[in-house]
Amino acid sequence: MKAGTRAQRATIATIALAAGTALTLAGCSAPSSTTPSDDAAAVTGGNLVVGVTAEPDNLYPWTATQFQAVNVLQNVYGTLTEYDEDLNVVPGLAESWEVSEDGLTLTFDLRDGVTFEDGSAFDSADVKYSLDAIKDEATAAVSRATLTSVASIEAPDADTVVLTLTAPDAALPSNLATINMAILSSDDTAEALATAPNGTGPFSFDSRIPNQSLTLTRNDAYWGEAASLDSVEFRIIPDETSIVSAMQSGNVQLAVLSDPLVAQTAETGTTTVERTPQLSYHALQLNASKGDLADVNVRLAVQCAIDRQQVLDTAALGEGEVTGPITSPAFRSDPAARPCPERDLDKAAQYLDDAGKSGGVTIDAIVNQSGYATSVAEAQNLAAQLAEANITLNLEVLESGAYVDRWVAGDFDAAVALNGGRPDPDGAYSRYFTSTGNLNKVAAYSSPELDGLFAEGRAASDQGEREDIYAQISEDLEDNAPWIWLFTGFNYTAMNGVTGFVPLANGSLQFLRTASLTA
Template sequence: MSLRPSGRRRVLTAFVAAAALTVAGCSGSASNSAETGGSSASGSAGGSAAPGPSGGNLVVGVTTDPDTLLPWKATQFQAVNVLQNIYGTLTEFDENLGVVPGLASSWETSADGLTLTFTLRDGVTFADGSAFDSADVKYSLDAIKDEATAAVARSSLASVASVDATDATHVALTLSAPDAALPANLAVVNLAMLSSDDTQDALNTAPNGTGPYAFDQRVPSQSLTLKANAAYWGDAPTLGSIEFRVIPDESSIVAAMQSGNVQMSVFDDPLVAQTAESGTVTVAKTPQLSYHALQLNATKGDLADVNVRLAIQCAIDRDQVLQTAALGEGEVTGPITSPEYRSDPASRPCPQRDLTKAAEYLAKSGKSAVTIKTIVSQGEYATSVNEAQNLKSQLAEAGITLELEVLESGAYVDRWVAGDFDAAVALNGGRPDPDGMYSRYFTSTGNLNKVAGYSSPTLDELFAQGRATSDPAERKGIYTQVSDELENNAAWIWLFTGYTYTATATSVQGFVPMANGSLQYLRSTTVAS
């Protein structure tokens, strides 16, 4: 394949500096912080200076309509990609996944690590013209923490005991224990700042955020259009409008790009990406933190037996799944894909396929054969069905039957969030900090624990230690233990990480692909007329 490397692949190798920012919560004084016990951050979220909305209008081809417009509840990739351009967060990630200021211009951690104080930017407004201030921050964080809200990132605020708006531009978070992961966790759109004057019902129809683009209109199952937010606090957004046009098949999107009707799309199928590249379309290949996995729900039926789960783990050749579903475009992975904390994929009971061990584990469970009902998404990402079919074929050789139920994206997400499955073929987003990736899944109080189907006192303690520890080397050791605990109990079967392939017409300039899959740099993208 002749796909053009994005030039941003250094996000995976330059993460040491980013991790220091994540742990210390600062953009320039990490070394002083280590000595004083405090930390601070200040500055701008960055992004190159750009012209105003004269940068043209962009049509982005997507395979699925967003299933929600509420950022606190968004898990579907398409919904997240839209909402991160509408809403703002207290902190943000730069292109190398370093934590930088967002709606908060700076923050400071107390010497004992138990108070995190944010200074908010002056003059920020929501798209409807109303002012953003500390009352909105308190409202948003309190609502996310409230179990009744069913926010998907509620566990990211587990250490936050209280939120106080000390004045219009300052918010103090009182923590139950030091939390090194919190600044990074606050950068994801699931912790977006909403107006205290809005209701969730209203926002699911007409979003109202502080981001570079504002909601314009939506035609269900056809398109969703954003317009430039002229009052955006940062560098002026460059595009006049962005239309996310629903075209259910990636190959059809390629045809639309080659005919000039679509100027940009992000593919996950390497074969489709290869066909997209032409004299008028270029393709950037970017390694991702997201990971493909066979999720096992250890609360359901035969999967409650660790020996059954280990039998499944040993019966799978992960590289075969990668070769079959993604043409070998990626690498076999363990649980943690965060570069500074990356798991060793060889550190698991069966690093290579071993049908003899699979049979031994199955015999320990007292079963000669098992059947696992497995949900599969069709439409959210391209390789899902091929992955499922390959897994089914491999596991059949070990006396394990995957009974596949292929669902459209919205139905799959509903079942997934409810934990209504025995197993699920899944592509989950990764994060720079492993606490944000997994504490909401694999702790007993995690708000997505019913999705994970597994927790243990050991994991509860390890995640608590990881949040409370600021030293990068100590944190790496802790999350290595987390990874080992997950693998040794076959909580899920981690398969591989892959790439995204960002296809753009030659008229499109300025977009920066990111390893977390974010489309935030649409704010600096232009389309030549």
């Protein structure tokens, strides 16, 4: 069993570690709360209804990939570090941390007085258990690659966790802030948490009605500032147009929309819409181990046959930007730095000829029908464009849960996808494109050169040096085209009678804890 109360710290150590522009990798205070824009209008308590298009498919944070599931879990579980409103890294369950002079030891000082929802005390045993389990390949944790540089995890006392690294890791504090790195109770099991989450976050799991709703209630024992809301209900409404109708009738108060046309119709009466650029990126993901796609020339033919701006204009009304692989602000790729920065059907034909496929190829692609609004339109436009290059894209449209299962298993030739971006590119990509990456079977592409570059990117502390390394990674990905990066778009946060909620570029709903209803 875990220890209970711990002695208070006399001082809080602070240290900065360079991991990207505006990314403070240690600090001495909790994330700042957002003050409602009109304090007089804010109401303490109340029940907020959030409209979502798909039911959360997984309540186990280490293996969750679906956006709807992640958005629920962000409000229930805690992580050692967190992001603030500007995606700077700040303290979470660790109130401070210190990096040794050689960069090979990272020591976390844990918060006192934190408890899990079941009342048990949080301590270093929970951190060691969680990180060891995430490192264990049998757990199938989707962010296992975050701990690539971690050789050992020790808990010398109830308040302290020490990570010993094989090499300096500038990305680690940022990567620890993702909900896939949630700290679980060492007394819990995956089976129990699959239906009854037990976290340290601002809200607690309350109930679930399959295919209808999932409800959280305020966690009054939360270590930070208590949430204003009594509860948050995630109500499942199959399409965004219906969500907007529910908002206009007063049955839903908040929704994050992905369809710009629907967002335009939402902004009426008392409903406001906030437009936030995404770190997420839209892509046609090619499985480089499957059939014709194992030939880089076929993949490059696909890349050259696509007009990305046309996909953006057709599916998202031009609301966004054509993108390269890396969307992290300090490391953003140049979308012109690719073999075919513009559509080039002659070059596509030459690549097919080089592959011995001048007669054309057929590729089967899975499409997520309910995960985000523009998926089917993107897929249809891609299929129409590729047909002009003698490339047949057969579309298999799936509901969200079936799509995620196939995607995680790498059971596809191609996938029309919206992938979440991160402030640091290591967390976004090393798990896909390194030989030991735990999601490498999704991409099915790696190389010794990429393995070396990702290792260098983690070990480098100089910002300029890291930018150069990730530019080389981006170049490799474009030149070998395991995926075809299309565009980044916007999230449209529609609110009716809500104040104090802060939309984030990574799509997180973590600031439901600062939201209030208005009178």
